[in-house]
Amino acid sequence: MDDGKTTEPKAKWWSRPTPGRSTRTAPQEPSPVEDAMPPAAVPADAPPVSETPQAVPHGAETVAPEAAGFETATAGIPAREGEAPAPRAAQPLHEPDQYSTPPYGGPGPWAPAPPVQRPTPAHGTPVPSAYAGTNGSGMTVPPAFQPPPPLPPHPQVPGQAAHPQPQPHPQPQPHPQPQPPSPQWLQYDPWGAPRQPLVTRPGPPLGPDGRRKSRRGPVLVGALLLALVAGGIGGGIGAYIERNGGFTQVELSQDERNGGGRAPDSVAGIAASALPSVVTLHVSGTTESGTGTGFVLDDQGHILTNNHVVAPAGSSGDITVTFSGGETASAEIVGKDSGYDLAVVKVSGVSGLKPLPLGNSDNVQVGDPVVAIGAPFDLSNTVTSGIISAKDRPITAGGEKGDGSDISYVDALQTDAPINPGNSGGPLVDTDAHVIGINSAIRAADSGSTTEGGQAGSIGLGFAIPINQGKRVAEELINTGKATHPVIGVSLDMKYTGDGAKVGAKGADGKSSVTEGGPGAEAGIEPGDVITEVNGRRVHSGEELIVKIRSHRPGDRLKLTLTRGGKDLSMTLTLGSATGT
Numbered sequence: 001m002d003d004g005k006t007t008e009p010k011a012k013w014w015s016r017p018t019p020g021r022s023t024r025t026a027p028q029e030p031s032p033v034e035d036a037m038p039p040a041a042v043p044a045d046a047p048p049v050s051e052t053p054q055a056v057p058h059g060a061e062t063v064a065p066e067a068a069g070f071e072t073a074t075a076g077i078p079a080r081e082g083e084a085p086a087p088r089a090a091q092p093l094h095e096p097d098q099y100s101t102p103p104y105g106g107p108g109p110w111a112p113a114p115p116v117q118r119p120t121p122a123h124g125t126p127v128p129s130a131y132a133g134t135n136g137s138g139m140t141v142p143p144a145f146q147p148p149p150p151l152p153p154h155p156q157v158p159g160q161a162a163h164p165q166p167q168p169h170p171q172p173q174p175h176p177q178p179q180p181p182s183p184q185w186l187q188y189d190p191w192g193a194p195r196q197p198l199v200t201r202p203g204p205p206l207g208p209d210g211r212r213k214s215r216r217g218p219v220l221v222g223a224l225l226l227a228l229v230a231g232g233i234g235g236g237i238g239a240y241i242e243r244n245g246g247f248t249q250v251e252l253s254q255d256e257r258n259g260g261g262r263a264p265d266s267v268a269g270i271a272a273s274a275l276p277s278v279v280t281l282h283v284s285g286t287t288e289s290g291t292g293t294g295f296v297l298d299d300q301g302h303i304l305t306n307n308h309v310v311a312p313a314g315s316s317g318d319i320t321v322t323f324s325g326g327e328t329a330s331a332e333i334v335g336k337d338s339g340y341d342l343a344v345v346k347v348s349g350v351s352g353l354k355p356l357p358l359g360n361s362d363n364v365q366v367g368d369p370v371v372a373i374g375a376p377f378d379l380s381n382t383v384t385s386g387i388i389s390a391k392d393r394p395i396t397a398g399g400e401k402g403d404g405s406d407i408s409y410v411d412a413l414q415t416d417a418p419i420n421p422g423n424s425g426g427p428l429v430d431t432d433a434h435v436i437g438i439n440s441a442i443r444a445a446d447s448g449s450t451t452e453g454g455q456a457g458s459i460g461l462g463f464a465i466p467i468n469q470g471k472r473v474a475e476e477l478i479n480t481g482k483a484t485h486p487v488i489g490v491s492l493d494m495k496y497t498g499d500g501a502k503v504g505a506k507g508a509d510g511k512s513s514v515t516e517g518g519p520g521a522e523a524g525i526e527p528g529d530v531i532t533e534v535n536g537r538r539v540h541s542g543e544e545l546i547v548k549i550r551s552h553r554p555g556d557r558l559k560l561t562l563t564r565g566g567k568d569l570s571m572t573l574t575l576g577s578a579t580g581t
Contacts, residue, residue: 265431270371271383273433275324277356278373280380285317293374293426295356301347304474305425306440307336310343321347324381335477337580341408344477359434361466372417374426386417394547395463397441411551412463413437419462428464437464486554486575489518492542500530501545523573533561
């Protein structure tokens, strides 16, 4: 039913104006066909044409002048006869903004954005085909936003006010996209991000997955090979420098004279003559073992050494003899004596032995140069030198058993030639390389005079058995297997602290301290006498008297001086003999 209202479709809600505001529809693009049509008849009651849109009362809809049948003002050029009137240019709804950027009032959604002006590249500059339609990097540029086409005009009804066709409210459009590139030239956008120049170097080839192929692998392999080659070259150069002392060989001057021989009486001459006759002994027993030194006495294989060197072997132990040249041989004990601390061993099946000549210890003077040879701490063929520091030093060694049976009494030669544990039994030779003593004991800073066992080392106080005593004992041991001791037939009071050697009141078995029928009894010695001199040499203790007597042979005559009841007496006796152990 027609109630006087328009039957056209009602405008959508988004095209209705809000109170106090007017809503304008997007202007339509002028069409050449419409401009060519004659203007419609204007009713007499129609309002005057105004170039400026008038405000519409509240609740009314705005109508575009063209849609209402109003004529658009021309540019003032009259139409010629016989030709269609010239189309009039569309008048913009507002003045265009010269900056075309917010907030200076850019065109709204009802008018298309002005095109971006782009400079034309230099005439004749070729553009690679790879850049046609791309952003200069080989990537396609999406087409720019295009405004929707205009709607066709609503047909006019004569005698009725023209109502514009309801226009849909323009949707908010995204930000204008850059225009598609020219088919020949790349487009330039001054507000866009900088792009690559037209002419660029091609990048690395892409792999099957579209990614660029990495060159890291070949670079790493090349660097590794270079490092290996450089390391090899550097190592070779370093080895050459180390072996040759640098790139230039250094030669130092040296004495070209022949070393020649040494004087026979020099230390080197003495050592060269004596060393072939010196041996090292290694002794092992059931409970202990030890190392010492000895020297060859004859070509039959007899070797002289200390008793405490071979004592660890006992009766069933092993003794090995090592010569200066390195040859070894087994040895057996021929005889030993603890009172003199001497022993003789013999090797069998050894030829070419060189006996060491024996000297005369009675002719030795204090200050004479001497050389000691031995194996201190098992360091064989060790040579040290010094002088004779003193003669007739009464020393005692041993005593480990506690019963006095292993105590040795030595009227020793004192020397400062270094002697250490292992030197025991070795020769002490003079400048003629003749043996004048057997190295037997040292005095350590902490334990007094004793044999090598348990000693810390030499402090320049070494003691040797005089070779004259050693020769006699060695001959007895080789010939009989035992040695004899000279005795006077008295028992001494070893606890006496006065000056001299005191004869005891009683013997060890409770009998008289003077043996009946012995050398002392025949000479007139009585219990309680104090012996002060032997052959004119002062005696200060009982040990010293024993040492003085042991330095002689049985049968020797001695002149004694003694004190009895405050009186000095002199007497002469002949030494007796006792078998040693």
